[in-house]
Amino acid sequence: MLLAIDCGNTNTVFSIWDGTRFLATWRTSTEHQRTADQYYVWLSTLMKLQKIEADITDVIVSSTVPRVVFNLRVLADRYFNTRPMVVGKPDCALPVAVRVDAGTQVGPDRLVNTVAGFDLHGGDLIVVDFGTATTFDVVAKDGAYEGGVIAPGVNLSLEALHQAAAALPHVDISKPQRVVGTNTVACMQSGVFWGYVGLVREICARIRAERGTPMKIIATGGLAPLFQQSEDLFDHFHDDLTMHGLTVIHDYNMRTA
Numbered sequence: 001m002l003l004a005i006d007c008g009n010t011n012t013v014f015s016i017w018d019g020t021r022f023l024a025t026w027r028t029s030t031e032h033q034r035t036a037d038q039y040y041v042w043l044s045t046l047m048k049l050q051k052i053e054a055d056i057t058d059v060i061v062s063s064t065v066p067r068v069v070f071n072l073r074v075l076a077d078r079y080f081n082t083r084p085m086v087v088g089k090p091d092c093a094l095p096v097a098v099r100v101d102a103g104t105q106v107g108p109d110r111l112v113n114t115v116a117g118f119d120l121h122g123g124d125l126i127v128v129d130f131g132t133a134t135t136f137d138v139v140a141k142d143g144a145y146e147g148g149v150i151a152p153g154v155n156l157s158l159e160a161l162h163q164a165a166a167a168l169p170h171v172d173i174s175k176p177q178r179v180v181g182t183n184t185v186a187c188m189q190s191g192v193f194w195g196y197v198g199l200v201r202e203i204c205a206r207i208r209a210e211r212g213t214p215m216k217i218i219a220t221g222g223l224a225p226l227f228q229q230s231e232d233l234f235d236h237f238h239d240d241l242t243m244h245g246l247t248v249i250h251d252y253n254m255r256t257a
């Protein structure tokens with residue numbers, strides 16, 4: 001079975017894939033100090049608790065934080081006796097082309113999202129991922145990654161207000177009832193929520209205009225459903241888009257090896 005690991009700047013997600021479905025998915029905070037032994041204690045405890053009897057033979061990793069990859073490699077080697085595939089490394093092939101400026105290190109999560117979006121919906125897509133940063137990935141007709149947009153994440157924007165202004169509290173995002181806030185928290189939520197609705201609409205409209213072609217908008221990330229609620233921003237939402245992409249890339253490498 002395959003252990004797929006998606007490490008973002010905030011959270012790291014582990015999923016076990018049996019070839020047809022995910023048996024379980026667990027989430028931990030991303031900390032580069034965490035050792036292979038710590039990962040294994042955490043993972044094996046959860047597997048026992050949920051009575052998951054998985055014989056893990058393969059590991060694939062996508063990490064936006066380069067420093068955590070070392071310990072994840074040790075985890076794969078020491079506890080699963082396998083060399084992990086690491087997205088973005090030369091020995092991990094991608095089923096799609098990457099057409100960006102020479103020397104650009106595209107975030108592996110964006111490449112994985114591109115592969116997943118193309119597998120599920122074909123080409124001409126904009127994939128929006130609401131992570132630490134909000135990324136827009138442009139997927140060409142043939143599935144190639146052709147660049148995109150990076151914007152500050154929703155929680156990062158709220159946190160930046162709190163950090164920089166003495167009188168602004170820590171606030172969680174939610175959809176405000178009204179645009180005009182009558183207290184500080186409501187004002188901040190309004191700025192970020194409606195500002196974000198505008199950001200997503202404007203960026204997608206401009207991408208479509210720049211490329212002169214209709215493009216489907218695919219969304220992923222924990223905060224996407226909040227924006228989808230009443231605003232018609234996306235054509236499709238997939239909770240596990242990145243995980244799906246990791247299974248496709250793993251499969252591709254097994255078949256072409």
Ligand SMILES: Nc1ncnc2c1ncn2[C@@H]1O[C@H](COP(=O)(O)OP(=O)(O)O)[C@@H](O)[C@H]1O
Pocket residue numbers: 007008009010011012130131132133153155156221222223
């Ligand atoms: N379902 C959710 N509801 C509210 N906040 C969420 C949810 N899922 C993730 N978040 C928050 O969204 C931000 C991005 O999280 P995540 O998508 O895990 O980022 P990354 O992939 O960059 O690690 C974090 O601040 C996280 O706490």
Ligand SMILES: CC(C)(COP(=O)(O)O)[C@@H](O)C(=O)NCCC(=O)O
Pocket residue numbers: 007008009010064105106107108109110130131132133134135150
């Ligand atoms: C843009 C990102 C920080 C998003 O990371 P995330 O929010 O998933 O943690 C990551 O994809 C990254 O570090 N990219 C490198 C630069 C690039 O993609 O062009």
Ligand SMILES: [K+]
Pocket residue numbers: 008109129131132242
């Ligand atoms: K992500």
